[in-house]
Amino acid sequence: MPANADRFLLELFAIFVWAKVFGEVFEQFSLPGVLGEILAGVFLGPHATRLVIPSESVGSLAEVGAIFLLFTVGLETRPLELIRVGRTSIRVAVAGIVAPFVLGFGYLMLRGEPSHESIFVAAAMIATSVGITARVLSDLDALNTRSAKIILGAAVFDDILGMIVLTIVTGVASGGKVQWLHIGVLIAEALSFAFFMIFIGPRIVRGMRPGLERMSTHDAPLILALAICLGLSVAATKIGMAAIIGAFFAGLVFADYAPEWGLAPRAHAINEFLAPFFFFIMGSRLDLAMFNRSVLIDAAVISVLAILSKVVACGFPVLSEGRRAALQVGVGMTPRGEVALIVALIGLQMNVISQQAYAVVIIMTAVTTLFAPLVLRYLFRDEPTDSTGAPAVTEEVERSSLG
C-alpha cells in the first residue's frame, strides 16, 4: 500500500488508542470517559505536544463520528414517548432552555462580547446531554423513579428545542446580520422537518416493513437506516440546518423498530469506533495558550450560571412534588455534552466565536458533566423506585449498548 495510506492508519491507531487510554484513566477515577478523550486531543494535538497532527481525512472521519453520535441518540428516542410524556417534561424542557440562554447571553453582553459570540455561547449552554444523564441514572439504578422519567422526557424535548435554537443561531451567524424573515423561514422549515420526522417518518418506516423483510440484501433494515441517516444529514444541511439534526431525526424515525431489527447495538458499534476521533479532534482544536485569566473568569461564571439556571428553572415546574424531586430533576438536567461541544465547534468553524469562547464552552461542559454525577449520587440515596410505570426509555439504551 502507498505510504500515505500507512500514515493514515498510524494516525487512526494513535488517536484511537490515546483517546481510549485517557478515557479509561478518567473512568478509573469515576470521571466521565468522554472528558478524557477530549483532553487526549488537547494534550497530544497541534496546540500542545504536537504528537498527533490530525490530517484532513481524519477530520472527515470525525464528522461522520458526530453524525453517528446523534443518530444513536435518536435511535434511543421513541416518537410516541416524546409525544406522551406530558406537560411536566415540556415545561421542564422549556424553562431549562430559556433560563440558561437568557442568563448566558445577558452576562456575555454585559461583559462587552460581540453579539454573535454571545448568542453562540448561550446556545451551547442550552442542551442537556441525554447520554450522560441516562448513563448516570442507570449507574445509580434510578431509571425507574418518577424523577428519572421526567428528566428523560424533558431531555428529549430539550434536545429538539436545542437543535432548533442551533438552527436559528447558525442561520443568524451565517447571514451576517439578523434577518427576521429568514429566521421565520428557518423556524418554519425546522418545525416542519421536526413535525414530519416525529409524526410521519415513523409511519413511513412502518409501511416499509413488509417490503424490507422481503429484500434480498443482507440485513436490509440496517442498510436502510444507515442510508437514511446519511440522507437526512444531507437534507438537513440543504435547508440550512446542521447535519447532526438530520442524523438525530433519522435515528428517531427508526427508534420504534430499533429493538426488533437490533439497530441500536450495531449503530452503537459504529459509534464506538468513530466517536473517539470526533472527541479527539474536538480537543485538538483547543489552544491551551488561550487559558488566560479572562477566559478562566468567564468560564467560572458561565459554569455557575449553567448549573444554577438548570437547577432552578428545571426544578421549578416539579416543585409541587416536593423539594427533593425538584432538586433531582434540576440537577439531572445540568450535564451538557456533545451538543454543546458541537454548537461551539460549528461557531469556531464559522469564525463567529473566538478560541477563548470555545475554551469557555469546553470548561463549562467539563464542569457541568462533573457536577451532576457527584450530586445526583447524593440526591438519589435510598430512593424507592416506581415499579408500576413502564420501563424508562434508557433501559433499552443501556441494554443495547452493553449487549
Next chain:
Amino acid sequence: MPANADRFLLELFAIFVWAKVFGEVFEQFSLPGVLGEILAGVFLGPHATRLVIPSESVGSLAEVGAIFLLFTVGLETRPLELIRVGRTSIRVAVAGIVAPFVLGFGYLMLRGEPSHESIFVAAAMIATSVGITARVLSDLDALNTRSAKIILGAAVFDDILGMIVLTIVTGVASGGKVQWLHIGVLIAEALSFAFFMIFIGPRIVRGMRPGLERMSTHDAPLILALAICLGLSVAATKIGMAAIIGAFFAGLVFADYAPEWGLAPRAHAINEFLAPFFFFIMGSRLDLAMFNRSVLIDAAVISVLAILSKVVACGFPVLSEGRRAALQVGVGMTPRGEVALIVALIGLQMNVISQQAYAVVIIMTAVTTLFAPLVLRYLFRDEPTDSTGAPAVTEEVERSSLG
C-alpha cells in the same frame, strides 16, 4: 458546517445508496450483491458517467473498509479449528494455491506479459473467498456436510497462504528486482507473525480477560479489539506486509471470545457501513475503455484457468471419498473475492500492473463468483447432512451477521 463537510456527506450518501441499490438489484437476480457494488463504482465513477468523483477522504474511508472486511473474516476463523481441521484441508489448500498460480503465471508469461504483472495476476488467482463460500453453503443449508467442513478448513489455510504469497509478491514488486534474501526475511517475518498470531496471540487475549472485565471503559472488549485491529494493521505494514493481513490476524486473535463478547455482529455492523465505500472505490478505478479484445481474451482464459485449477487441484486430495465429494470441494473452492481484488488494487497502486490486468482480475472474480453458486446448488442436491460433527464455523458467522 463548512461547505466541504457538506460535500463530503453528500458524497458518502451518494456512494452508499448507489452501491446498495446496485447490490439489491443483483441480489434480486440471485447474483452476488458485492458485484453490484463494484459495478456501481464502475458506472458512476470517473471513468464512465462521472456522476461521483470520489475525494481523497472517501478513499481513506474505503481503506478502513478493507481493514474491517478482513478483520471480520478473521473474527470468524478460530485458531484451534485452524490447527485441528487436519491434513485433508491443508492438502486441498496447498494444491489450490499452487495450481492456479502456476497456470496463471505460465499463461501470462507465454503471452509475453511483464513478469511482475504476471506474478500479481497469478497471485490474485490464489485466494478462495471464505465469505462467498460460506454464504453460498449456508444458503444451500449444507454447512454441516463433510465437504463443507473440508472446504471451510481449506479456505482458511488458503487465506493465510494467500496472504503470505501476497507479502512475497508485494516485496518482490516493491524491491524492483527479485532479491531472494529479502524474500527469505519476508517469509520468516510473515511466518513468525502468523505463528505468533495463531498460537500465542489468543493466549494473551485469554490472559487479559479478567482485566478486561474489570475495566471501567464501557464495552472494553470491543474497544480493545478495534485498537488491536488498527495496531496490527500498522504493525503488518511496518514489517512489509499488507495492512489487511494484520487486520485478519487481529480478528483471528479475538475469534475464540468473539461470541462471548458479541464482537462479530458489531464488527459486522462497522463493516456494513464501510465496505460499500471500499467496493465502490474499487470499481471506480476500473476504466471501461480498457475492455478491448485482448483484455477479453485474457479474461476468458484466466477465468477458465482459475476455475479448472481449483476444481481439479482441490478435488484431487478428496477423490478417495468419491467423485461427488471431490467435485463439491473443488467447486466450493473456486470463488475468488475480496482478497483477489485487494491484491490487484495493491498492484495497481504500486504501478506494477496495468489497467488491463486489473480489469482481467475483476472479470475473473466476477466469473468465479457467479460460477460457484450455480454449480454448488446442483452438486449439493439431496445431500445428507453430517449431524454428528461439531457445528461448522460459519454457522456462527451467519447467525452473527444476521443478528
